[in-house]
Amino acid sequence: MGEGIMRLGYVVTRVTDLEAARKHYVEVMGMEATDRTDSAIYLKGWDEYDHHSIVLKKADRPGLEKMGFKVHTYDDLAELEKRLIQYGASVTRFSKGENHKVGEGVRFRLPSGHVMELYVEMEYVGKALPQLNPPPWPEGLIGVGAPRIDHLLITAERPQETVDFLMKALNFYMSEMVVEKPDSDVPIAAWLFRSNTPHDIAIIPGKDEGLHHFAFWLDEFNDLRKAGDVFSKHDVPIDVGIERHGITRGQTIYYFDPSGNRNEVFTGGYIAYPDMPVVKWTVDQLARGIFYFNHRQEWIEGFTGVTT
Template structure:
């Protein structure tokens, strides 16, 4: 029971048509619906109706939504969020296209977190009976699924406390000021078996750093980079490896300036995963393992 995964991110885009061309054409997501001016998309290996929602006007994150396993979870989390001192509101079936009952809260960092139990199901691109490994008609990077979201908060420690104390997330890796400190400057948090479903680094409240899509392997990350070059997508960093998560990565930007990532690899986590600690003086290596230094965009370019 509890949160089972990051279900969808809803993001603002300045130019909806350009955004659809990017997410559908270059990343290879499938448009699964349009309603209330928004466009809904999913990856070929996702079965729920959508994992990305594009909303016209501006940039940045409208909300991150996590799927929970049971109806009881919504009631339990409603009480636990309120007991933690935050305001919780009910999201009724149909308020979000193709999404069932849910609850929503705004964190002290200004980020909106929604929990829901049900979403309309469309099925994976390969089907579930004697499936082939990948479907026909793939486009661009052909990302199979959404992987994680990273945001900035003025108090990353408090952000991590909400996810661990209220939503039962575990911390795979954390950045502390110096050895021996328990003050969290950055945290990578999981409920699935991946290194992270959500992560936080220091920065202004309410901002999006990036959301990431999974790729199977290092070669696919390189190939995704080829597609970025062929289609004129601005690259931030990569291809390279993260020290934190061990993942292989390219950061790049959508047509509105929201940062995306293609991410592959990384280790498996379990609830008893021993938390990895990075000291702030090694952060360059933690973020970009090969270059071992942060570029001037990493902590400042946000939407």
């Protein structure tokens, strides 16, 4: 196979109040609304060039509608479709435009029940910066001024099945995992990547089709501190933070959108390579792995248990 999956392209999330969601993602997070229908809003960050990275979809309950990963070429897409079928997935093709502003692609469910799509093309919009001699950031950023989405974390009743599927059928690499004991190679939870970050997607135990959070990248720690100020100013419910992960080494704030979907702002971490050795965290050290600063506090059960 050639290059395969490139990166996380979009997250389609269900929201119960479209206008409240718009205010949160545009006026608090600082995203640009690139399109709107009666039942959906399309958003991108200032440092993203494709038409959208987040779709807010009006629904009766919050949660993850689907996720899309961008693939390098149509040859890669065809090869991935074959592999998906080989690994037992029920694959359907979607045509250009069936997903707003997205080219043709394939749709299937992970063993955890989550809907994933693979596609090659999306309408190009461009960044908020010029491509010739650009400044480092654009004028007029609103609120957090999030540059782009970064990753998502989903839950599964049998995480190992979904981890194996992603790695074998779609060639995801593993950066870190949680295991029962140091000599175990059975992942209780795992952080997987296709780009060069510690994770483009992570899977932890929980209900099938569950969304724990999707995350926005911030360029540095000062941006994270500013995000905390913005959340307090707008009365955004903060779940955890400012915190430090042992797993991925990232710095973080977790918070909720008006529908109850958990978001994260994330910075730091490390560069991941396909040949890197997998980092293991044993269950007895999981609290330190998730909350490195405050691992003695009893936050873990509630934090991992609350999903949409």
